[in-house]
Amino acid sequence: MSEDSRPPNRLGRLLDRLSFASPVGESRAETWRENVLELGLRVCVVLGAVVYVPSVAVAVQSEKWVVTVVDTVALAAAVALHRARSAGYRFRAVTFSLVLYALGVALLVEVGPVSQIYLFGFSVIATLLLGARVGVLAVALNAASLLIVGLAGHGATEMAVSWHPTGPTAWVVITMNFVLVNFLLVVAVGVVLATLERIARHEREARDQLERERAELVAANAALDHQMRERQSLEDQLVQARKMEAVGQLAGGVAHDFNNLLTVINGYSELLLHALPEADDSRAMVAQVRDAGERAAKLTRQLLAFGRRQVLAPQVLDPNAAVASIGALLARLIGEDVRIATVLRPGVDRIRVDPGQFEQVVLNLAVNARDAMPTGGCLTIETVNLDLTPGEAPANWEAPPGAYVGLLVSDTGCGMTAEVRSRIFEPFFTTKEPGKGTGLGLSTVFGIVKQSDGCIDVYSEVGVGTCFKILFPAVADPARPPAPDAPPVRRGAETVLLVEDEPGVRGLARRALESHGYRVLAAANGADALRLFAAGGGIELVVTDVVMPGVSGRELVEQIRRTGAAVKVLYMSGYTDDAVVRHGIIDGVDAFLQKPFSPMALVRKVREVLDARPG
Template sequence: MKKIPLFDNQGKVRFLLGIAEDITERKQLEEKLLQSQKMEAIGQLAGGVAHDFNNILMVILGYGSILVNEETLPERQKEQVEQIMNAADKAAKLTSDLLAFSRKQVIKPATMDLNDIILHVEKFLSRIIGEDVQLRARLTPRELQVDVDRGQIEQVLINLATNARDAMPKGGLLTIETSAQRIDEAFAQANGIGVPGPYAVISISDTGAGMDEQTRRRIFEPFFTTKEVGKGTGLGMSIVYGIIQQHSGFVNVYSEPGLGTTFRIYLPFSEQSAEAALEPEVAVAPPGGTETILVVEDEPDLRLLLQNILSGAGYRVLLAENGQVAADLYAARAGEIALVLMDMIMPGMSGKEACHVIRAVDPAAKVLYTSGYTMDIIKSRDLLDEGTELLMKPVRPVELLKKVREMLDR
């Protein structure tokens, strides 16, 4: 905020000119850049330490092997050397994990169908998660040809399944879905992720404990863990991050405390695939409108994004940060609001509860939910109301505007 005095002919201050600039979007971009730089710096540090430490371990393991094979060495001392070797092997595994996070591991990519990889590892995942967790796979019938190191992608699936199992100590549902999505420039900019182009997508969802925003932001940092001491190194998620980054992909995480977690992994299609050969569709701007839309979203960044997308298409936008504010606002201005665009999961009053209150005021109210959870998870928790629609996060601006217009025209 700048304040500039305006003087009259006698040199006296008569007016004060105030100039304000909304820097919200700039602050959000700065925060994303800082997080990206932080992860890159951690990766470089971890990779450098792991590389140097590996050299030290080679010396330890080398001389240890010589001692173990020494015939004149007493049996008791051989046992002690073997203990040293076991500890060194564990340290070597740790450095290997750090190298995976820092994207310095050598990968051996080959072109293969992503669905085949999941089918291959599915039985193994069932054994990992145990009998009290139900595994459900929903694979798209189309081929998803990607250039990947099969072993590393299987490692990603194993790590995520293990994490999901730990988040569901009393059992639950783990779903794995595959799909194809073409990311455009608007999507990449809106979500701050990825490079435009065709992607194969793996969605992995659980009905576990979930996590808060602070935990979600740090989930990929090495050695960060919410588990008890001795029950994890804190490298599982950082390995996932490193492997996907090394495959030129990216990961999106959606989670709420007590309501489970969804990881969406985006891997670029192989250049040899039919999908990559297709020309990108020419973006046709969907028709906008002038109706009033109530946007209900607890995450400030996303609330601002939705406001910008909708207002840019001509709509009048009202904002609410939670279900209770939305219900109160709708009761006061029901005659004006043509559509409610609402996050399904919010702290306090959920989207479903807010919908019930809104429909008590107007039974014909149009409600469009947004959610990062897969449809299986939503149905298992009975979160979807009759007569409502659902858009999966992250939402492409074009898809959002098309769906909004479709619902308004009914």
């Protein structure tokens, strides 16, 4: 137990009560002198009264009337000063000091040198109460008083008592006076020391408290700095996400317009190739037009993938089987300079994703890795089961806890700087030479992964390589077996209501359907389509664009179905930012055909919808 924590003994409690419970208040650096004064007056009143009675009795018996008067005046003065607190500290301190001085001089004259204790007490009390300068003056006054008394013939040999009545009574009285003054000085000095110790303890406690507060402030600053860095990171991610979303919306809108044009270009190119004889020289020119249109269509599909506006047909698949099935294609695509290593762990969970888009993700990442290793290297494709616990996933993943399947594609290429890594998913951003890339490969991967409820992260070191880590939510459903090869398209004779506001697309679709035996009622907008449907004619299928001026494709279908007609529907659109269309695809209620489509793709889809059993 430390000294400060020990319980005080009786003497300690007495001193504490005498010294620190005074009306002045707590013992502080600016009040300790007031406490010393109050203590001195209390001691003089209490113990002085005890000493006064025998002192006066001895003085009267010895006919020392001066001693009797001086003792009486001194005790009365102590009582008066103790009660007169309103008189002010300095007045009371000076008066108290002078009382001790007068008492000491009178007793020195009447009793002898033994009374020098009062003069010594006077100088010490004056120093404590009034400061060092007054103390020096008090010492000088004592010296002068002793010298004058001695020269006047009233002194005696050192420490000899000039007045010594018979019996021990005088010594008892002298001892009591000595104890009075000695106790006064000891306790006064004790108060000063206790005050200094308490001040030192308070200073130490304040210093410790300051150190603790400084440590807490350092910790708070560190936490605040961490929070500010996290907030800055989140703000950067938000800005990046908004920028990507804005670019995605722009890309989706551009892709929609392009798809309408490409539907016409690619469709008529295909029809023209089928119509031209094999020996016709113009077939090569038409083929060039068709090939250019297909490349443009691929570009718009990448834009739609980045903007997450393409229609997906997700199904449960085995990621190991999906990666293994494109092994030969990867080998041809990557070349001989790059070694391909697959680490497909057995027992990997299944995932729900569009098979074609999953293949696109793997191929795009493989091509990116190949371009990062111009002198050769190693491309590694891994699959692994992962269980994310709360707080484990990076903040930018936005992945809730649960079971995931990880697809890791890494290379030993040149790596990327932090600046490049922060922009790799932006559309049209590329570090390749002009003509060597479109800058849409990784942005397409980003869009497909996000639209498939996955998340993607990248780690890269310059001169070491790059690793893309993709997480897809794991599912427990069994994998769907691969679809068989499509049979030849069967001709039809049903009546089809075709609704398309773009004349070129409408004309191409009508020609393609009629060439396969269908009866086509064409409308340029929703209002015309409603009039044609109301006129009757045994319409069995409505093929409609999604976005049209006036009545949209969705509203058109809703109005037709309110009539109770059991008509089937095939939506077509250049973009798919329409929740009803996606809902229909998911639930299998309505079919969807992505633009640009070929005439044969349209005919095949129409036949598929008509032959499908009602849901």
